[in-house]
Amino acid sequence: MTIDYHPNSNFNKRLVTFKIRSSKLLNIMWRQRWIYLLILPTVIYFLVFKYGPLWNAQIAFRDFKPLLGVFDSPWVGFKHFEAFVTSFYFNQLIGNTLIFSVAKLILGMPLAILCAIALHETWLKRFRTFVQTTIYLPHFLSWVIMFGVLLVVLSPGNGLVNDVIKRFGGEPIPFLTSPAHFRWVVILSDIWKETGWSTILYLAALLGISPELYEAAAVDSATPIQRIWYISLPGILPVIMLITLLRMGHILEAGFNQIFVLYSVPVYSVGDIIDTWVYRQGVLQFQFSLATAVGFFKGVIGLVLILIANKIAKRVAQQGLF
Amino acid sequence: MLRVRTRDAIAFQIGVAIFLSIILFIILIPLWRVIVTAFVPLDTYTREGIPFFLAPWDWTVEAFRQLITHSLFPRALLNSFIITGLGTIISLLLTIPMAYGLSVKNLPGRNFFMILILFTYLFSPGLIPVYLLITRMGLTDNFLAIILPPAVSVYNTLVMMRFFEGLPDELREAAALDGANEFQILWNVMLPLSKPIILTIGLFYAVYFWNEFFTPILYLNDHDLMPLPVLLRNILISASFNEYVEYDAFSSSALESLKAAGVLITMLPMLAIYPWIQRYFTKGTLVGGVKE
Numbered sequence: 001m002t003i004d005y006h007p008n009s010n011f012n013k014r015l016v017t018f019k020i021r022s023s024k025l026l027n028i029m030w031r032q033r034w035i036y037l038l039i040l041p042t043v044i045y046f047l048v049f050k051y052g053p054l055w056n057a058q059i060a061f062r063d064f065k066p067l068l069g070v071f072d073s074p075w076v077g078f079k080h081f082e083a084f085v086t087s088f089y090f091n092q093l094i095g096n097t098l099i100f101s102v103a104k105l106i107l108g109m110p111l112a113i114l115c116a117i118a119l120h121e122t123w124l125k126r127f128r129t130f131v132q133t134t135i136y137l138p139h140f141l142s143w144v145i146m147f148g149v150l151l152v153v154l155s156p157g158n159g160l161v162n163d164v165i166k167r168f169g170g171e172p173i174p175f176l177t178s179p180a181h182f183r184w185v186v187i188l189s190d191i192w193k194e195t196g197w198s199t200i201l202y203l204a205a206l207l208g209i210s211p212e213l214y215e216a217a218a219v220d221s222a223t224p225i226q227r228i229w230y231i232s233l234p235g236i237l238p239v240i241m242l243i244t245l246l247r248m249g250h251i252l253e254a255g256f257n258q259i260f261v262l263y264s265v266p267v268y269s270v271g272d273i274i275d276t277w278v279y280r281q282g283v284l285q286f287q288f289s290l291a292t293a294v295g296f297f298k299g300v301i302g303l304v305l306i307l308i309a310n311k312i313a314k315r316v317a318q319q320g321l322f
Numbered sequence: 323m324l325r326v327r328t329r330d331a332i333a334f335q336i337g338v339a340i341f342l343s344i345i346l347f348i349i350l351i352p353l354w355r356v357i358v359t360a361f362v363p364l365d366t367y368t369r370e371g372i373p374f375f376l377a378p379w380d381w382t383v384e385a386f387r388q389l390i391t392h393s394l395f396p397r398a399l400l401n402s403f404i405i406t407g408l409g410t411i412i413s414l415l416l417t418i419p420m421a422y423g424l425s426v427k428n429l430p431g432r433n434f435f436m437i438l439i440l441f442t443y444l445f446s447p448g449l450i451p452v453y454l455l456i457t458r459m460g461l462t463d464n465f466l467a468i469i470l471p472p473a474v475s476v477y478n479t480l481v482m483m484r485f486f487e488g489l490p491d492e493l494r495e496a497a498a499l500d501g502a503n504e505f506q507i508l509w510n511v512m513l514p515l516s517k518p519i520i521l522t523i524g525l526f527y528a529v530y531f532w533n534e535f536f537t538p539i540l541y542l543n544d545h546d547l548m549p550l551p552v553l554l555r556n557i558l559i560s561a562s563f564n565e566y567v568e569y570d571a572f573s574s575s576a577l578e579s580l581k582a583a584g585v586l587i588t589m590l591p592m593l594a595i596y597p598w599i600q601r602y603f604t605k606g607t608l609v610g611g612v613k614e
Contacts, residue, residue, distance in 0.1 A: 034505060140529055140592050158372050224334040
């Protein structure tokens with residue numbers, strides 16, 4: 001296509017500036033061509049392995065037939081979403097998921113803050129390093145290993161806890177298969193595993209508090225408790241708020257790996273969460289569309305929550321999550 | 323911090339030390355119990371169960387011997403090493419260039435690529451769409467099914483990007499003036515300066531792949547491909563004598579001991595690299611990574 005130049009035409013002036021700008025842009029892009037080449041494999045990776053699943057997710061709105069494939073399966077709109085929301089397991093799944101994530105947050109967080117403050121306060125430097133090294137360790141153990149540890153501690157036959165119960169004349173409790181105890185096992189084992197690791201962020205925040213504040217407190221002969229209450233805690237409050245918001249954004253993540261390893265048929269009613277249900281419906285029962293709809297539902301709510309959390313964080317803590 | 327040794331302060335210090343000791347014991351006692359269970363001899367076990375303390379001369383490695391000589395064990399160990407090694411290398415090869423590219427501020431389209439990866443961090447359609455993708459790609463019974471879907475962590479990419487951004491621009495410019503292209507800049511200038519961050523993130527990827535057990539259960543049906551955590555899980559859920567544990571009336575260690583020994587063996591490589599990881603995370607390398 002040829003373009004006639006009429007210097008007086010406004011349109012052509014804009015066209016010329018556009019051409020100059022775009023040629024500048026092309027110029028910069030050409031100079032950065034190696035960078036594009038460098039990131040190309042990762043971009044392709046993202047398109048295939050992260051956006052490929054997104055494409056497949058449309059089966060949430062279709063009746064997926066493996067023989068027809070994703071794109072040719074019949075369109076059914078929100079049928080699967082309605083089926084899920086109105087089903088009797090909806091309340092149970094949402095309930096269990098929320099109970100686990102909220103309990104882990106509410107019980108785990110104060111303990112982590114307390115540990116961080118204790119580590120920050122202690123005068124025994126070697127001891128502090130030793131405690132830190134030890135309490136970070138469980139974070140790196142997989143839930144399969146944790147399952148083994150829990151069996152050794154909780155099994156009705158030879159578990160440590162049941163040995164103690166038996167010594168005091170009680171009846172051994174099958175913690176992992178008893179609906180009355182299973183939730184506590186899930187919540188407390190997660191706290192045992194992750195509390196130490198989560199002290200890192202609080203500890204970093206504590207170390208960031210200006211030493212002058214503590215010196216002033218010492219001059220005013222503040223008691224240790226006053227020092228913690230009036231300096232340490234307010235000092236790490238922004239971090240506490242940020243982490244709480246982040247966790248609220250992930251409130252539907254109740255810990256799939258943990259539940260998957262620990263639960264069994266007798267405790268499904270108190271242990272089943274959205275993710276484990278999606279796995280069973282989709283992979284084991286071949287209800288691909290229904291399971292995808294539930295996963296999609298969870299993903300959308302998660303996205304909305306994290307965006308809200310980010311907005312609040314920006315307003316309250318003057319700092320976004322991402 | 324200023325230390326004023328008043329009586330109150332010392333009483334408080336004692337309180338703090340007691341609190342930390344209690345926490346320490348809560349972490350250590352279950353681990354100690356695992357160790358004792360793994361090393362307890364069968365006759366002690368049948369006589370009195372698992373004692374809290376075991377006399378030094380009573381420790382036996384029988385459970386470990388039985389486990390290591392098990393027919394499935396060497397294969398599972400090898401599989402775990404392959405998955406961990408290959409997974410870590412692929413992850414780093416995909417993460418480092420992306421992090422470097424995104425750290426170039428005047429790259430046209432940088433925001434587009436940023437949004438491209440951030441969106442996948444914020445929204446996930448769940449397990450089934452990934453499962454369909456992997457199975458339809460024909461990756462069942464292939465280690466790539468375990469390695470590829472989680473290969474790039476957006477979080478790690480952003481942490482590494484922040485690190486590259488922190489390196490002085492003059493380095494790049496000087497190298498570019500000397501006629502180096504971006505590959506050479508990344509390889510010869512940036513990477514030698516980024517050893518700590520690459521090591522840290524590499525170790526986190528390695529820990530992830532070593533621990534992974536769900537996707538192997540999902541995608542690997544062939545027993546010969548089973549990695550160690552899956553073998554461990556099969557041993558742990560075997561309530562009685564079955565194919566996973568060659569345990570019979572003549573076995574020289576208790577089923578509990580075998581389970582505990584399995585736990586310890588699976589933990590061992592983690593414990594071996596733990597001091598390496600720890601060296602870096604105490605420096606706060608990974609704190610405040612995701613922040614735009």
